[in-house]
Amino acid sequence: MQPVYDPRGVVGAEKKEVAARIKSLDGLRLGILDNTKWNANKLLRELRDQLQAQYPLAAVNYYRKESFSRFADPALVEKIRSENDIVVTAIGD
Amino acid sequence: MSAQLAAAPATSVADSADLIEWYYEQGYSDGLPVVPPTPAKVAAMLAALGGEPQKVEARVPPRWGGLTREVLALNMVMAGCKPEYAPVVRAAMLALCEPAFNLNGVQATTHMACPLLVVNGPLARSIGMNAGCNAFGSGNRANATIGRAIRLILLNVGGGWPGELDKSTLGHPGKYTYAVAENEALGLLAPYHVEKGFKAEDSTVFVMAAEPPHSVTNHVANDPQGILDSICSAMSTFAHNNAVSSGHCAVVLGPEHATTISKHGWKRHDIKNYLWMNSGNKFRELAFEHRYGKVYNRSLPVWYKRELDSHIPIVPGADNIHLFVIGGEAGRFSAFIPGWGHMTSPVLREIEGRAGPARSGPRCVDGTCYL
Secondary structure, eight states: EEEOOOOOSSOOOOOOOOOOOOSOOOEOOOOEEEEOOTTTTHHHHHHHHHHHHHHOOEEEEEEEOOOOOOOOOHHHHHHHHHHHHHHEEOOOO | OOOOOOOOOOOEOTTTTTTHHHHHHHHHHHHHHOOOOOHHHHHHHHHHSSSSSSHHHHHHHTTTEEEEEEOOOOOOOOHHHOOOHHHHHHHHHHTSSSSGGHHHHHOOOSOOOOOEEEESSHHHTTTTOOSSTTTTTSSOOOHHHHHHHHHHHHHHOOOOTTTTTTSSSEEEEEEEEOEEOOOOTSSOOHHHHHHHOOOTSOOOEEEEEEEEEEEEESSSSOHHHHHHHHHHHHHHHHSSHHHOOOOOOEEEOHHHHHHHHHTTTTOHHHHHHHHTTTOOHHHHHHGGGGGBBOOOOOOOOOTTSSSTTTTESSSSSSGEEEEEEOOOOOEEEEEEEEHHHHHHHHEEEESSOOOSSSSOOOOTTTEEEEE
């Protein structure tokens, strides 16, 4: 017999629960996260306008990532979490 | 995150098994045959890395696989590395995994960029890296296998498999291997790492997310301006990523060009400043004269004027041009290497030890002092 090896290394990660799904948008605070890619703002502004026109949202908040390719600043994620009930993001390449 | 990391599981196959085919079947190859690891080869590589096979050196995105020394050793053996290359590959992986580099984005992007590695200092020479004739090409074991080891790690540990976590539209040949050394032996300019505050006797790795080299031909000019104008011409298109996404780029002077330039007394800062000042585009080109709607371009710095005739530099400052002398003694050629953009920062680190220059305060390179 000849030994063989797995060169991939182990991924150590904990499973996280997905947030409970919402049933209605009525009265919720909507957060929009613009990832700053070329056309993300165009796509997200249109989406925001359509949602605002159709649903009685309690608030609409717009946020920008510093760089489309890097992780959002943890402080920004925390701010979005505290100020919103639902969040929409998109890349708009 | 779980702190527990198991050893890379070893198993065994029949003596009659073709190991090269076995590694292909598992999907552990870059497309070329790998060197099947043997216990003796893995042990020698681990010894060169300092033992402790379960020590985690880094986690490699976007899969975030644990790069233990054992896993590092396995991929280096598979790439064909000698144990003496171990410090270079490890330092390169540590540099690539620094947050500033944003390896997560480099691995996953639709752009073709991939890590370019440039080694400076005595270690590059002692392990036999090619900084001379055909340095970016084939034919040198150290260049070929150091770059290949990095690629195998980015694939196997980082999970950058084409179409899965690597979404590059085209890729480029440097995704097999893209590792060179600076040609310091000619002594034409201060070495790159000395410009950045290291000592000449330090050995360093520089990593940058890079497009392939674009050749710059100039068989006419006998002064710095003429040669550098040709490089500026290569830089001043609006097709490459720096033009539209800013960031960092590299310029490689071939030795004949570098000789002419240094004979006129020009130093690193003169060359970089000339290149920066005399390259660029008009905003009207980047905006396509607003033919497809009003263009602002959020990937360029906020302080650029965006009027149609505004001059838009290729990178925001001369220090974003990383200058190297590389290549063989004959041939009036240089190269421009565009980067990926503002989404990544190049990283320079000492190969064994410090993550950055130890000294603070003014440093003087080629007659110019910097804070």
